[in-house]
Amino acid sequence: MRMMRLHRQSTLSTRILAVVVVAALALTLVCGRVSDVRGDLTSDLASAQQRMERLRSQLEEIQRLIKENKTAKYSLLTQLSSLNGQIDEMENELQQLDASIRQLEMLLSKTGAQIATKEKLYEELTADTASAVDLLYHVSNLDMSGLPFAGGDLGSAIDAQIGVSAVLNQIALTLSAVTTQRLSLETDRTEYAATKAQLQEIYSLKIEQTALLAQQRTAKEQAVSYLSSKGSKYSADEGRIQAEMDREEELISEIIRKINEQLYPGGDPTGNLSWPLRGHINVTDVYGYRTHPITRQWRLHAGLDMGCANGTAVIAPADGTVVYVGTMAGYGKMLMIQHGQHMTTVYGHLKSWVAKNGELVTRGQVVALSDNTGWSTGPHLHFEVRIDGIAKDPMKYLAPKP
DSSP: OHHHHHHHHHHHHHHHHHHHHHHHHHHHTTTTTTTTTTTHHHHHHHHHHHHHHHHHHHHHHHHHHHHHHHHHHHHHHHHHHHHHHHHHHHHHHHHHHHHHHHHHHHHHHHHHHHHHHHHHHHHHHHHHHHHHHHHHHHHHTOOGGGTTTTTOOHHHHHHHHHHHHHHHHHHHHHHHHHHHHHHHHHHHHHHHHHHHHHHHHHHHHHHHHHHHHHHHHHHHHHHHHHHHHHHHHHHHHHHHHHHHHHHHHHHHHHHHHHHHHHHOOSOOOOSOBOOSSOSSOEEEEOSEEEEOTTTOOEEEEOSEEEEOOTTOEEEOSSSEEEEEEEEETTTEEEEEEEETTTEEEEEEEEEEESSOTTOEEOTTOEEEEEBOOSSOSSSEEEEEEEETTEEEOGGGTBOOOO
16 A cells, blocks of 8 residues: 555656646747647646646645544544543442442341340340349248248248349349340441441442443543544545546646647657667666665655766767756756657756757767766766656666667
8 A cells, every 4th residue: 555655656746747847848938839839738737737736735634634533533542441441440349349338238137136136135134133133032031930830941041042142143144244245236237337338428429430431431432433434534535636636647647748749749769769878887776666765765766777977978868859957856957858749758966968958959969967966875877768757667668788
């Protein structure tokens, strides 16, 4: 995908360059043999350029929106992930609180049962105490003088009093212990109830917090859905604009072709092109995709690089007309020759020009001197062959290497 996009951008840049050259040529030759070309075709070309610029601006805006959309969506997804983690943690805490509350309810139930048992025992002991007190009262009030006549035994009466007192004391001790135990159980039940109330209050707060987090999650999920919908629309708009730009490119190429037909009524060069340097040729780089030595970007190298010393003569590879002499970013000092209606040759990183703009040149004629201007890592000639403005592999058009 990246390579296709780079190829498209490179092709587009190449065609725009061709448009600039043709437009400059049309202005240069106003009074010459293209006076009639400046009519509808030149106007159509200008209109197509304006439409292309508008489309390019729209494409840049859409791509900016796509980038912002992706950034916002990524931020929301990150927040959603954090919210999901908080909700999971809150739900775990709720489960733990619920388990603690249930355990306290069991303790309260158990403690209540124990208190009820102690209360029943307390009532029973209280009744036993009353009986023992009553018995002791009766035993203590026996008429000792009447015991012999009643067949009673004084020792037995005293033993009975002692026995009743012992029972009464034992009941009193047990009653005291039961009371203490019941009070302890009451204290436990109060503490359990207070703890349960606290946990229930915390549980209620956690429920509210979880509900708020869930609302936030729903809102962010809706926002993500909205951004996804907008992103799909932006992508569709990007594809539509790109398709329009492709059609505009085709239209520009067709206009250039028609202009070239009128500017250069002759046919394309016959036979192979001559090499643009004399003598032994040292090819240092070929046509194709590569990592640019200056920008370090993966992009199309649209021609051949030939190593040569500064000031080496550059010759025309075929008859043609010089259509551009000037400086262009990357190429440095540059010259272009139109050969017939479809072929253009390009020469970059020059030192100076020998041929002039609009000059008719012949095969083998010196048109410039080489150098190292523009984006270059050393002295060499950059040579391109373009057909209808599109860069092609020069090796397919050149004669055998000398």
